[in-house]
Amino acid sequence: MSDGFGWKNPVLGRELLDRLRSPKTVLTILAIAVGTCLLVQLRWPSDSRLDVVSQSSMEVFRPLAYVLTLAVMFLVPAFPATSLVNERRKGTLALLLNSPLRPWQIYIGKWLSNVILAMIMISASMPALSACYAMGGITFRSHIGPLLVVLLAMAIQYSAVGLWVSVRSHSTDASLRMTYVVVLVLSVLSVGPLAIVGNLSGGAGWIANAFTALSPLSALQEITQSQSQVTDLGLSRGWLDFLVATFFVTILFGALTMMKLDPILMDRVKPIGKVTPKGTAYAVLRRIAFLIDPNQRKAGIPLWINPVMVKEFRTRKFGRLHWLLRIVACCIIVSLALTVVSATGTVNWGVQRIAAAMVLLQVGMLMLLGPSLGASLIAGEVESGGWQILRTTPIGPIRILTGKLWSVVWTMLILLLATLPGYIVMGYIVPVMVGQVNNVLISLLFVALFVVSTSACVSGFARSAAVATITSYTILIAFFAGTLMIWLARGKPFGPIFVERALMFNPAAAALAEIQAPGFESYQLTPWSWWLSGTISGFCLVVLTIRTWLLSRPD
Amino acid sequence: MNSSSEPVVETQNLTKRYGDFVALDGLSIHVHRGEILGFIGPNGAGKTTTIKILVGLSRPTSGSAKIAGVDCSSDGKRIKRLVGYMPDKFGSYDNMRVREYLDFFGAVFGIPLSKRKRRVEEVLDITDATYMQDKFVESLSHGMQQRVGIARTLLHAPEVLILDEPANGLDPKARIEMREILLRLADQGKTLIVTSHILPELARICSTVAIVTGGKLRAFGKLDDVMKSICPRRSYEIQVSDAADFTTAERSIAELLLSDEPIEASQAERLFRFPTARSEADLSEVLRRLIMGGLPITQFREVASDLEDAFLTIAQTKVPS
Numbered sequence: 001m002s003d004g005f006g007w008k009n010p011v012l013g014r015e016l017l018d019r020l021r022s023p024k025t026v027l028t029i030l031a032i033a034v035g036t037c038l039l040v041q042l043r044w045p046s047d048s049r050l051d052v053v054s055q056s057s058m059e060v061f062r063p064l065a066y067v068l069t070l071a072v073m074f075l076v077p078a079f080p081a082t083s084l085v086n087e088r089r090k091g092t093l094a095l096l097l098n099s100p101l102r103p104w105q106i107y108i109g110k111w112l113s114n115v116i117l118a119m120i121m122i123s124a125s126m127p128a129l130s131a132c133y134a135m136g137g138i139t140f141r142s143h144i145g146p147l148l149v150v151l152l153a154m155a156i157q158y159s160a161v162g163l164w165v166s167v168r169s170h171s172t173d174a175s176l177r178m179t180y181v182v183v184l185v186l187s188v189l190s191v192g193p194l195a196i197v198g199n200l201s202g203g204a205g206w207i208a209n210a211f212t213a214l215s216p217l218s219a220l221q222e223i224t225q226s227q228s229q230v231t232d233l234g235l236s237r238g239w240l241d242f243l244v245a246t247f248f249v250t251i252l253f254g255a256l257t258m259m260k261l262d263p264i265l266m267d268r269v270k271p272i273g274k275v276t277p278k279g280t281a282y283a284v285l286r287r288i289a290f291l292i293d294p295n296q297r298k299a300g301i302p303l304w305i306n307p308v309m310v311k312e313f314r315t316r317k318f319g320r321l322h323w324l325l326r327i328v329a330c331c332i333i334v335s336l337a338l339t340v341v342s343a344t345g346t347v348n349w350g351v352q353r354i355a356a357a358m359v360l361l362q363v364g365m366l367m368l369l370g371p372s373l374g375a376s377l378i379a380g381e382v383e384s385g386g387w388q389i390l391r392t393t394p395i396g397p398i399r400i401l402t403g404k405l406w407s408v409v410w411t412m413l414i415l416l417l418a419t420l421p422g423y424i425v426m427g428y429i430v431p432v433m434v435g436q437v438n439n440v441l442i443s444l445l446f447v448a449l450f451v452v453s454t455s456a457c458v459s460g461f462a463r464s465a466a467v468a469t470i471t472s473y474t475i476l477i478a479f480f481a482g483t484l485m486i487w488l489a490r491g492k493p494f495g496p497i498f499v500e501r502a503l504m505f506n507p508a509a510a511a512l513a514e515i516q517a518p519g520f521e522s523y524q525l526t527p528w529s530w531w532l533s534g535t536i537s538g539f540c541l542v543v544l545t546i547r548t549w550l551l552s553r554p555d
Numbered sequence: 556m557n558s559s560s561e562p563v564v565e566t567q568n569l570t571k572r573y574g575d576f577v578a579l580d581g582l583s584i585h586v587h588r589g590e591i592l593g594f595i596g597p598n599g600a601g602k603t604t605t606i607k608i609l610v611g612l613s614r615p616t617s618g619s620a621k622i623a624g625v626d627c628s629s630d631g632k633r634i635k636r637l638v639g640y641m642p643d644k645f646g647s648y649d650n651m652r653v654r655e656y657l658d659f660f661g662a663v664f665g666i667p668l669s670k671r672k673r674r675v676e677e678v679l680d681i682t683d684a685t686y687m688q689d690k691f692v693e694s695l696s697h698g699m700q701q702r703v704g705i706a707r708t709l710l711h712a713p714e715v716l717i718l719d720e721p722a723n724g725l726d727p728k729a730r731i732e733m734r735e736i737l738l739r740l741a742d743q744g745k746t747l748i749v750t751s752h753i754l755p756e757l758a759r760i761c762s763t764v765a766i767v768t769g770g771k772l773r774a775f776g777k778l779d780d781v782m783k784s785i786c787p788r789r790s791y792e793i794q795v796s797d798a799a800d801f802t803t804a805e806r807s808i809a810e811l812l813l814s815d816e817p818i819e820a821s822q823a824e825r826l827f828r829f830p831t832a833r834s835e836a837d838l839s840e841v842l843r844r845l846i847m848g849g850l851p852i853t854q855f856r857e858v859a860s861d862l863e864d865a866f867l868t869i870a871q872t873k874v875p876s
Contacts, residue, residue, distance in 0.1 A: 273691040307662035385646035
């Protein structure tokens with residue numbers, strides 16, 4: 001290997017050592033190893049007959065493959081997403097770019113270190129995969145090998161994506177948020193066109209197929225032999241297609257990142273803040289384009305409004321009203337489109353499936369936005385130094401906290417209301433579903449409450465917004481994905497009562513059960529799920545209040 | 556600067572301990588209205604601890620701190636209205652313009668909307684920051700941000716301004732501007748406590764100085780008094796026009812000086828320097844005799860000892876246990 005690609009690349013050596021020395025990395029690797037082994041142990045067949053055992057091996061292998069995919073999807077992007085933006089904020093990126101190292105060497109060092117780290121994480125699942133292999137019915141050539149290759153390809157793709165987002169971002173939490181959005185689009189939403197329009201021929205069909213190849217889901221279905229369950233979704237791409245797509249995506253994002261790693265390009269003037277002159281044609285144009293022009297001079301904060309809430313809305317780019325309006329508009333269009341294609345019979349999914357898609361869309365939005373908004377509430381203020389200044393003002397800790405919480409709650413409510421038109425149309429098509437829709441909306445409110453309170457509580461204990469964001473995502477994914485994993489393992493080894501009780505901790509599952517989503521029809525999760533998530537949220541808010549009060553006290 | 560007899564800021568035996576570590580040990584200072592107190596000390600001397608106690612961010616282990624008669628540790632709410640505090644870390648918010656930033660803090664201090672707009676304009680005017688009102692706070696240079704920081708501390712018209720390292724990281728021009736703003740505020744009757752590592756900068760604006768090392772107050776008082784008490788011996792310089800007979804000139808000067816007045820000579824600069832505690836009358840006699848002796852003197856002047864010398868003198872002295 002040459003200096004740029006090999007171990008002599010100083011960036012690679014430093015990055016890898018830094019990461020491997022971190023206790024968090026060791027814990028993550030251990031968690032993967034223990035978690036996957038535990039999953040195999042739980043699913044291990046109790047019947048000793050050979051033919052039954054070999055049939056059961058796929059039932060063990062399938063959830064294991066999905067758990068590993070989720071682990072790679074959520075853990076791998078976190079490292080590259082914080083990599084370049086952190087270097088830039090600390091000023092070390094300028095030092096690197098000023099060194100004899102070429103931008104591509106810096107990129108390769110960072111990218112390769114992430115890929116190697118992901119390989120180490122994936123290799124922690126080898127004991128569990130070996131157990132599947134030992135059970136029989138699973139071969140290395142058809143199952144384990146392709147799965148490992150797909151997982152590695154995901155790591156390669158997401159590392160490139162994370163670095164690209166990182167080089168363009170100005171803050172760590174914004175970089176994390178955007179990276180997860182791109183990963184979600186690539187891995188889940190990319191199957192949307194084919195799932196909605198079906199197997200078309202010609203150019204439209206080719207484009208829809210190309211999008212589907214971006215997602216590892218169809219590759220996983222092939223490897224775990226679960227296509228038969230989703231043939232009606234039209235996802236039939238193979239894992240080799242995914243590898244080809246990964247190659248092109250990685251090259252594309254890599255090239256874009258390397259182009260950006262240019263000292264001249266990075267030496268950008270900070271936006272100094274333009275103000276739209278009032279009463280001009282330009283102002284009218286911007287009003288049409290934005291509805292709420294971000295460049296307009298803001299009015300003073302009236303005393304009857306919590307100033308901290310207004311400050312939160314004004315200071316975060318994503319929470320600003322023109323951005324929210326864009327998201328709301330997208331949600332309205334998607335929800336109405338889903339309802340219309342269902343009603344007009346474009347796809348034969350049935351209303352329940354459409355409603356499930358809408359619920360998942362909303363939960364995805366809440367999960368993406370909620371933790372990053374909630375986690376920066378206190379931690380971001382402490383990190384910026386604003387907390388110390390606020391402590392020297394007459395505003396009390398409870399008012400600060402309520403102002404901050406309301407800023408996130410309003411954002412979440414606006415997002416929830418965005419899909420309301422879709423539900424209204426659905427209620428119009430199937431009037432008997434009105435009651436269900438009401439329960440779904442209540443469950444989604446609890447999802448929002450749960451996400452915000454948990455991440456805000458984490459925020460009270462972290463010193464930086466990035467740490468709080470990563471911790472919040474980890475806790476919430478463990479809650480939401482963990483209970484869904486138990487649901488995936490329903491029948492064996494978990495009985496229906498155990499699965500139902502586990503799902504009660506997940507308000508998103510309650511929403512899916514209320515809408516009678518496929519696989520959730522038999523569970524009665526409300527109102528217990530609401531009580532549980534309400535209690536956990538309440539506990540988190542009490543802890544957060546005490547913590548905020550303590551933080552505001554004199555030392 | 557108009558100082559009254561009643562101290563606005565007063566600490567009595569202020570002590571702060573963190574476990575076994577004594578961060579502040581019996582600090583007693585007082586600052587009058589319109590005075591600028593220069594708070595000097597090396598890193599870890601106890602400056603920030605004192606400031607934190609004064610603004611209500613920390614509680615003393617013993618002793619008391621009062622601002623305008625209000626106890627800093629027991630009446631935090633009133634203290635917050637009496638004090639304007641600018642920490643060394645600016646505390647900016649992303650995507651917020653200067654005017655929005657000031658409006659937010661005005662709202663936090665409960666200034667009614669009708670009065671706030673005018674107040675924001677006033678503080679922007681005082682700090683010469685009106686031209687940057689529509690700029691994003693994070694896009695400003697460090698010097699500009701410091702000005703916005705001072706504008707923020709002035710919003711609620713506090714009696715006392717406490718500024719932690721306001722000149723830190725500023726270029727010479729920004730430092731001069733900062734100095735002018737602080738002097739203007741003192742002229743308006745504000746009491747200022749300013750910490751800085753740039754001691755010549757403090758010497759130009761401070762009427763009173765407090766030097767702390769190791770948590771103890773080592774010197775406190777009017778700047779001139781402190782200087783005299785720390786550096787009683789002044790330095791004088793004699794420059795001659797002709798360096799041809801430099802050794803003879805050195806001998807002539809040395810003959811007129813006392814044994815504890817060692818002479819330092821620099822032939823390249825044609826300069827002689829010596830420390831002395833003698834009166835000005837004695838020194839004028841020395842000068843007269845040198846001129847009478849035919850020495851071609853071009854300069855005979857006192858070298859002003861600065862705050863830096865005083866600080867170094869104190870810093871080199873062992874802290875009494």
